[in-house]
Amino acid sequence: MHTDFDACVRAVRSKDARFDGWFFTAVLTTRIYCRPSCPANPPKVVNMTFYPSAAAAQQAGFRACKRCRPDASPGSPQWNERADLVARAMRLIADGVVDRDGVPGLAARLGYSTRQVQRQLIAELGAGPLALARAQRAQTARLLIETTSMPMGEVAFAAGFASIRTFNDTVRDVFAFAPGELRARVAKGRPAATPGSLALRLPFRRPLTPDNLFGHLAATAVPGVEEWRDGAYRRTLRLPYGTGIVELRPHPDHIGCRLWLTDWRDLSQAISRCRRLLDLDADPLAVDALLSADPLLAPLVAKSPGRRVPRVTDGPEFAVRAVLGQQISTAAARTHAGRLVAAYGETVDDPGGGLTHLFPSTAALAGHDPAELAMPQSRRDTLAGLLRALEDGDLDLDVGSDWQRARARLGALPGFGPWTVETIAMRALGDPDAFLPTDLGVRHAARDLGLPATPAALTRHAAAWQPWRAYATQYLWATGDHPINILPTDHPHPEGTSR
Template identity: 80%
Template sequence: MHEDVERCVRAVQSKDARFDGWFYTAVVTTGIYCRPSCPVVPPKPENMRFYPSAAAAQQAGFRACKRCRPDASPGSPEWNHRADVVARAMRLIADGVVDREGVPGLAAHLGYSPRQIERLLNAELGAGPLALARAQRAQTARLLIETTALPMGDIAFGAGFASIRAFNDTVREVFALTPSELRDRVARGHPATAGPGSLSLRLPFRAPLCPDNLFGHLVATAVPGVEEWRDGAYRRTLRLPHGHAVVALRPHPDHVACTLSLTDLRDLTIAISRCRRLLDLDADPVAVDELLRSDPLLEPLVEKAPGRRVPRTVDPAEFAVRAVLGQQVSTAAARTHAARLVTAHGDPITPVGGLTHLFPGPEALAGLDPSTLAFPQSRRTTFTTLVAALASDGIDLGAGSDWDKARAALGELPGIGPWTIETIAMRALGDPDAFIPTDLGVRAAARDLGLPGTPAALTRRAAAWRPWRAYAVQYLWATGDHAINRLPAA
C-alpha cells in the first residue's frame, strides 16, 4: 500500500487509524516517522515519504515520533491473511526466531537460503530480517524501560540485545532519546511496576472489536489448570522458549489490557506476539466486515456485532491435540479429557489462582500409555499418531508453516478428517479462509438463515466470502445460544 502515494496522503490527512500498521509516514523536514493517525498537524504532501515497515523508515534515517509511537501500532494485517514466504517470514520474526536462531535459522524454517530471504524481505519491506528484528527489539526495550524499574542492563538482555552498547545506540537512534531519558519522560505520572517479572501493557487493535465470541470461546473451552476466567480477565499459562509465563487479558473499548508474569524477560517479545495472535488483534475488521456485509444473508449478523475476531491459540501443537480430543464429543467432555492429560502429564507451576500447570508438550504426550485414554480405540490411534508426528517434527504447525503442506500432512494421519483439519487451520495455523461446512453449529446457522444445507452446496455458496470464510464462521456461530458467544460475567 505504501506505493499508493495518493491514498496514503489521504489517510494521513484524515488521521485514519484504520491504516496504522499498514504503512509508516516519514517527514523529511523533521526527520521523524509516524503512524497515519498521528495527532500532530499533517505535513505538506511533498514532505511525506511512505515506508512499508518501521524498520525501513529507521534504515532511511528517520526516528520514531514521540507523540504517536508508531512502533506500538497494531501489526500489519498482511501477515495474517497471506501464506507466501514473506508473510511466513514476518510471522516467524514476530515469534523471535531471528533472535534465537539468526537469519540462517529463519531461512531453514522457510526452506530458502539466507540470501533469498534477505532479497525477498528487502524487496517488499525495504528492510532485511536483521533490521526487522532490530526494530522489534527496540519496541520491546521501550516497553521495559517505560513500564518497569529494572536496571538498564537487565532490560538490554531481556530485549534481546547482544551488548549494552548496542542497546544504547539502538534506543538513541530509534527514539532520539537515551534509555534514561525515555524512562524520565514517563516516570512522573506513570510509576513503574514493582515486580521484576510482572508487566502491565496495552495491546492495541484496529476497531471495531467484538469481545463476546473472542473471550467467550476461549473461556467456554478453557482447560482447567491451564486457563480460567477470573476478575474479568481471561488468564492462562504459556510455555515459552526460555521458561513459562502467566498472562491475564482483559478487554477494554480501545485496547486489551495485558498483565504478564514471566520467568525470563527474554520471552517478553514472544509472549506479546503470541497473545496478539491468540486474540487476532492484527486483523483488519473493516475489510473483513465490508466483504461479509455484501452478502444480504450475513449483513444483519455483521451489523448486529461488527468486528468479530477468530479466537486462535498460543500453541499450535496444543490446539491440534485439543482438536482431536474434541472430535464428536461435547465441549464439556473435551475439557474433561484435556484436564486429565494436564494433571497426568503437564508441567506443574507454582499455583496462580486456578492456574497450576503448563499444557503438556508433544514430547511428553508421545510417551503415554494409550490404554489410559478414556476414548475409543480409533481415537486413541488418532491421538498417538498425531502426537508422534508433532514430537518428531513430522508436521509443522508453527508460525511460519506452509498452510497447504500442513493440511496435507494432517490429512495423511488416521482419523483426521476435514472438520479437524479445517478447525486446526482456522485456529492453530491462523488461515483466515479456513472453512468447516460440516460443523453442526455452522450447518444449523445455515439452515436458519436460508443458506444451503449440504456441505458441498454451502461451500460453493461460501466462495463469495473468500478470503474471510473463517470470520464468516464466527458470525454463523453467533446465531446459536452457546456460551462461546457470550462474554463471561465479571
C-alpha cells in the same frame, strides 16, 4: 499500500487509524516517521515519503515520532492473512526466531536459502530480517524502559541485544533519547507495578466484538492451564526461555494485558502470541465490508461488527485438544485434556490465580499411556499418529508453517477428516479462509438464515466470502446460544457444546 502515494496522503490528512500498521509516514524535513493517525499537523505533501515497515523507516535514518509512537501501533494485518514466504517470515521474526537462531535459522525454518529470504523481505518491506528484528528489539526495550524499574543492563539483554553499547545506540537512533531519558519522561506518572509482573495495553483496529472471542476461550478452558477469573481470561505459556502466565481483559479501546514471566527475554514473544491468540492484527473493516455484501450475512455483521477468530498460543497443543474433542461435548473434552495436564504437564506457580500447569509438550505426551483416556481405540490411534508426526518433525503447526503443506500432512494422518483439519487450520495455523461446511452449528445457522444447508451447496455459496470464510464462520456460530458466544461473567469454567 505504501506505493500508492495519493492514497497514503489521503489517509494521513484524515488521520485515519484504519491504516496504522499498513504503512508509515516519514517526513523529510524533520527526519521523523509517524503512523497515519498521528495527531500532529500533517506535513506538506512534498515532504512526505512512505515506508512499508517501521524497520525500513529506521534503516533510512528516520526516528520514531514522540507523539503517535508508531512503534506501538497495531501490526500489519497482512502477515496474519497471507501464507506466502514474506508473511511466514514476518510471523517467525515476531516470534523471536532471528534473535534466537539468527537469519540462517529463520531461512531453515522457511525452507529457503538465506539469500532468498533476504532478497524477498527487502523487495517487499525495504528491510532485511536483521533490521526487522532490530526494530522489534527496540520496541521491546522501550516497553521495558517505560513500564518497569528493571536495571538498564537487564533491559538490554531481556530485549534481545547482545551488548549494552548496541542497546544504547539503537534506543538513541530510533527514539532520539538515551534509555535513561526515556524512563525519566514517564517516571512521574507511572503507576506502581505488581512485583514480578508487567502490565501493558494491546492496541487493535476497531471495531472489536469480544463476546465470541473471550467466550470461546473461556468455554473451552482446560483446568489448570486456563481460567476465567475476575473479568479476565488467564492462561499459562510455554516460551523459548522459560514459562509465563498471561491475563487478558477486554476494554473498549484496547486489551489489558498483564504478564508474569520467568525470563524477560520472552517478553516480545509473549506479546506476539497474545496478539495472535486474540486475532488483534485483523482488519475488521475489510472483513466486514466483504461479508456485508451478502444480504443474508449483512444483518449479522451490522449487529456485532468486528468479530475476531479465537486462535491459539501453541499450534501443537491445539491439535492435541482438537483430537481429544472429536465428536464429544466441551465438558468431556476438557475432562480428557485436564487428565493429560495433571499427569504430564509441568507445574507452575501462579501469583494471581488458580493456574497450576503448562499444557504437556508433545515429547511428554509421546510417553502417555493410552489406557488413561476413556476414548475409543480409533481416537487413541489418531492421537498417537499426531504425536508421532509432531515429534518426527513431519508436521509443522507453528507460526511460520506452510498452511497448505500442514493441511496435506494432517489429512494423511489416520482419523483426521475435513472438520478436524479445517478447525486446526482456522485456529492453530491462522488461515483466515478456513471453512467448516460440515460443522453442525454452521449448518444450522445456514438453514435458519436461508443459506444453502448442504455442505457442497454452502461451500459454493461461500466462495463469495473468500478470503474471510473463517470470520464468516464466527458470525454463523454467533447465531446460536452456546456459551462460546457469550462474554463470561464470573464463572471460571462455563460448560457448553463442542467447537
